[in-house]
Amino acid sequence: MQRTQAMTSVQPDWENFHPRPISEKIPYFSRDGRLYDCLFAQQLNRELLEHLFKTATALKAITRKKDGADHVGNLLSDKRAMLYFVQPSTRTFMSFLNACHILGIKTSEIRDTSTSSEVKGETPEDTVRTFSSYVDMIIMRHPAPGFVEKTAWLMNRTGRPVPIVNGGSGKDQHPTQALLDAYTLYRSFDGELDNKHIVMVGDLKRGRTVRSLSYLMKNYKGVSLSFVSPKEFRMETDILDFLKRHNIPFQETEDFKGVMKTADAIYMTRIQDEHDKSGESKAVDYSPFYFKQEHLKLIKKTCVILHPLPRRHEIEVSVDDDPRAVFWRQERNGMWARAALLAYIFGVDGKIK
Amino acid sequence: MQRTQAMTSVQPDWENFHPRPISEKIPYFSRDGRLYDCLFAQQLNRELLEHLFKTATALKAITRKKDGADHVGNLLSDKRAMLYFVQPSTRTFMSFLNACHILGIKTSEIRDTSTSSEVKGETPEDTVRTFSSYVDMIIMRHPAPGFVEKTAWLMNRTGRPVPIVNGGSGKDQHPTQALLDAYTLYRSFDGELDNKHIVMVGDLKRGRTVRSLSYLMKNYKGVSLSFVSPKEFRMETDILDFLKRHNIPFQETEDFKGVMKTADAIYMTRIQDEHDKSGESKAVDYSPFYFKQEHLKLIKKTCVILHPLPRRHEIEVSVDDDPRAVFWRQERNGMWARAALLAYIFGVDGKIK
């Protein structure tokens, strides 16, 4: 990848930049007409999504044989990535780490701030800039909303930017989760995402994944959404407004059984009680929003069941054996979709076919 | 390695499966007549042991030169392993990690459950299944007895099993330690393990290594064992019964000096006070079970001294310089024996010669 000039001269100050609508910010995180920093689900348009899906599928196929795996494992053997995960997340971490290894990217890890020199009084900006010195990419998960975006913004002001990939930022954005969810739908529907009825179930208010996935839906035609949740955890209005603006029909309901019959996909989520302020989740009866063995005979033969995992009791374990339960495949799709994204950012996607 | 069908249809429930004798369980952890999951020392029969010993020795020789090391380092370049070590064990961890690196296997690590999503209320089974999504093998150490076996059993029920290697499970099984101990004896005796007098010394009751090694002894002819321990830490009766069933002569004694003179190998162990219930180890005088500089002149010229390490005071440091002290080589043999095992499981052992 040809390194591009720093954007110091053209880039506004953070205070001025940050509040802008995402659509206005996207060009700052692109290079030569390509996504450079992957920060928002909104950066993933239909064309790019389809390209990444095809790349992911090709990666999976090619690497089944050793010579294919070695070809792919050599594509980015000259690259080094840092996984800066200061918010606990073994799952996303492992998915990205192995995605790097598939492509031959060498990895280093920060999984805990206590070992970091932040203890010596350094600003987080300096810390991240330091780490960027050693590597060609930073994959970052951070509890503070906006921190990952700010890092990318900051990097782009320096003479030696590296691409920043958002592995989960605060409770707002988790674009690669949206990517893998959409990829799982794409695989489940044999490439045809238009005209589907998608049912999202559970703690929609605080679920980053259902929020990001809703954004992506504007890329597809004839999609309708059902939001099934306890009244305490209804989807936030910013998403509902977004759907209205893009003429995507949706309904809100507490009647899970009622909507599951016409669903093409059911997206289950767990209660996000780590975001509780004072144990409010305990007051909610979540059991009407469980998918049980007995529901399998109610849903369509072609309906697929997704879950971003980890699960608690939202899906009965015996459901796992049904071929329509695709959440384990979804987990694995995540690694392939992320590998496709990294290959694309480094510009070697053309060599995967 | 060709992936085999899930065994869902033929595999009994865990509650029914787990209590069976190990000999009955072995077929469930094999594929095409080969060990697939390495869980129990009892899976390592004489033929397999000899094969692994030869492979380990070949690995060591071939990798001495760079082109040999590069050949070996490319054998499994398409594979990814996860080291899931939720019980502290830097030694075994490092040994396996470097064994992977020798073969070109890419690695990812869980060394602490606190970063795991277990905190989000996931079952351990789901956690392990998640991790298996990203990799081709899990090497696992876990404090709960039976957990590693259960993982392998569970994996084999899914549509995408990966081999599970036991890196130490509860206080019951640690098969690769037995493998490396036997390999060290094999190397020390120039390949001739029959007709030896093996003396095991120390905390035999709670020492996983001496237990596993005792099991392996049934593979050899004319072996006799001496168990030297304080009366509080005598070898457990399950092992003694096993030896009786297989007609392996043994004696129990507190007279270390008396038996060391005829020993072909002395296997030293430390007191395992981490398993104390209420500091009972402190009441035991362990010093009669130390190997001291002065003992070097009592033992045979060909006798070798082993220790699984770490040591405390069981072996005087000045003993290290004697050529019969092989415990440092034993440490290193562990890495090679483990590399041989991994190569065997992935079916590339035939390419190491």
Added chain:
Amino acid sequence: MQRTQAMTSVQPDWENFHPRPISEKIPYFSRDGRLYDCLFAQQLNRELLEHLFKTATALKAITRKKDGADHVGNLLSDKRAMLYFVQPSTRTFMSFLNACHILGIKTSEIRDTSTSSEVKGETPEDTVRTFSSYVDMIIMRHPAPGFVEKTAWLMNRTGRPVPIVNGGSGKDQHPTQALLDAYTLYRSFDGELDNKHIVMVGDLKRGRTVRSLSYLMKNYKGVSLSFVSPKEFRMETDILDFLKRHNIPFQETEDFKGVMKTADAIYMTRIQDEHDKSGESKAVDYSPFYFKQEHLKLIKKTCVILHPLPRRHEIEVSVDDDPRAVFWRQERNGMWARAALLAYIFGVDGKIK
């Protein structure tokens, strides 16, 4: 690298060895006229420094293209290094780790003693010897002064030594920091380090980096030093005596503005309050030892500003955009200089050009 015989016969006991002057100890840490263990800044003479600088610069240039990066990344593909960092230091750790990856060295990590088997009562010497079993090199950072040297001394008594590289030992030695500082001066001055006026600023008493860099200055002609610090944190007399012995002119002052005008390089440091005994740093007014935006117009057009990082407030962030601020490049130089050192120790430096 041909393995050399253990030095047991010729090497004196630690108690006798340790107090000797470093110049006498250097031969014990060399092999075939080459540095083998990198422990002290004093081991880096001018000839070796120049050679490492050239190697570092070549590494940087060659790896810009993928085929060059792959060539370099294959030079040490048969080697494994352990990074044993039991003192927190993400920065130095990451720099070394990525230096290893550039050369294809496989890495394993100890970043925390709590996972180590030190908990089982093992001596630190046994622990390190164990780790050395698995690898071809140990890169070590340790809080105890002399521990890294003792490890190298101990390794050299065994039959299977591996080179030990000091990544920071107590508050006394940090030779690769000195190496990278000198390399940054070398790059900034186009290879001409003689006849320069170097100004060191801040907590000179407890700053390992300024101490090590001062030692290196004896390698250059006509260098003069200015030490600018609050009186509480003046440079220690052992360094001042060293400079006198080598006829290197220096001055001590609190007048930062006065000396900066004639500086060719200004080396800024932060207050090292982690070494405070009882919060004494808080009583010191450190602000006269800050480099501010307004100073940029006072210094020479060719003067460069260094800082070992992390910084607090010693350098105003707006200074970063000035081309004379080279501390971010310095950070990156560290990785290349360390890669050059590792390549040299393993004897593949001749293949980098």
